[in-house]
Amino acid sequence: KAGVTQTPRYLIKTRGQQVTLSCSPISGHRSVSWYQQTPGQGLQFLFEYFSETQRNKGNFPGRFSGRQFSNSRSEMNVSTLELGDSALYLCASSLDGRGQETQYFGPGTRLLVL
């Protein structure tokens, strides 16, 4: 069974631009979560999607948004990029995101904002 895949793996953007990252969960997994990882803040929860609906959201500004498609694939979008948005963005999937489940992570997208 294929793992979580994320595209692209690396991305360079400039301030003010916007970016879209993509995540394909493990087959059969319907819950997709996104995390931002930086050296200073560590791993922080962005949001979680289930059945095309955002079910939970972390403490990030509205410039960070996402969506989920009917096949459970998910995208996240960051508008008006700032230097501080440079980070590793990780996607994780689980069966339905409830109770005692395990989340499996993708390799991440490394975003550099210049």
Added chain:
Amino acid sequence: GQQLNQSPQSMFIQEGEDVSMNCTSSSIFNTWLWYKQDPGEGPVLLIALYKAGELTSNGRLTAQFGITRKDSFLNISASIPSDVGIYFCAGHSGAGSYQLTFGKGTKLSVIP
């Protein structure tokens, strides 16, 4: 919000030595997970713990879910060079949707 205190922040050990790291939380978790992350990669699940007091092994790795549900530890026995990486603990409250709270990580260096 919830916070996880993970210690130590970093460790330098000789190959063959045992390693221990732990996490404590200010609130209760129903699931504790331990991940390992190599540079440039996403975290890889090592051990999942679902019950207070549970002790689970995965090869040379052993982890325990604290009885208070506010702590967990991970032991690595007879370390080898490929154990190098950053180890993260993560907790899930089990309420509502899936949101993991992570520790800051323990960076492990193994000296051959």
